[in-house]
Amino acid sequence: GAVVSQHPSRVICKSGTSVKIECRSLDFQATTMFWYRQFPKQSLMLMATSNEGSKATYEQGVEKDKFLINHASLTLSTLTVTSAHPEDSSFYICSASPGQGHGVYEQYFGPGTRLTVT
């Protein structure tokens, strides 16, 4: 149980275009979803926290107009990288939590999406 999927697993896009990454909780309802970014040989950095039906909370330094997050249902959150540039190339990972009060160790992670902007 507690499976989280991401789609696509890899995407290559041209500079200036937008790309959408989906994160789905397959067998549970996710009140909260998290989006992380990972550069080569670096930590996972939390970008934002999204709660179903409300606006995402972005971490300091993350441009909310560039990284649009939508958490429209209890099983789906999307991250859209708008007007992508080569410096946005990275590995994006989502996680999902069944709900508040369960503790942070209840985060279940997706396999990640490799974005390359040319």
Next chain:
Amino acid sequence: GNSVTQMEGPVTLSEEAFLTINCTYTATGYPSLFWYVQYPGEGLQLLLKATKADDKGSNKGFEATYRKETTSFHLEKGSVQVSDSAVYFCALSDREEKLTFGTGTRLTIIP
């Protein structure tokens, strides 16, 4: 702020060898500590955790003890198997329940 420093990899060991992956942390409060594992092509999975000083987390033969005096949470296993090959992440969370990760250590076990 919070930070986690873990042993850089890659680490290559022979099957049945003893494993230690070092992890130290800096935190403003009293964090909970975690080890996550990522097998090839899969998402991160919680391997073990400890929520207070001197707690020992254990799972699948892996152990880590929360050492407040040395701000460490080193991962150990007495006899590794080929199936343990993966990337291991040390992490902490504070009262805000946000995870701060280390950079990850890639472990390869050769038969």
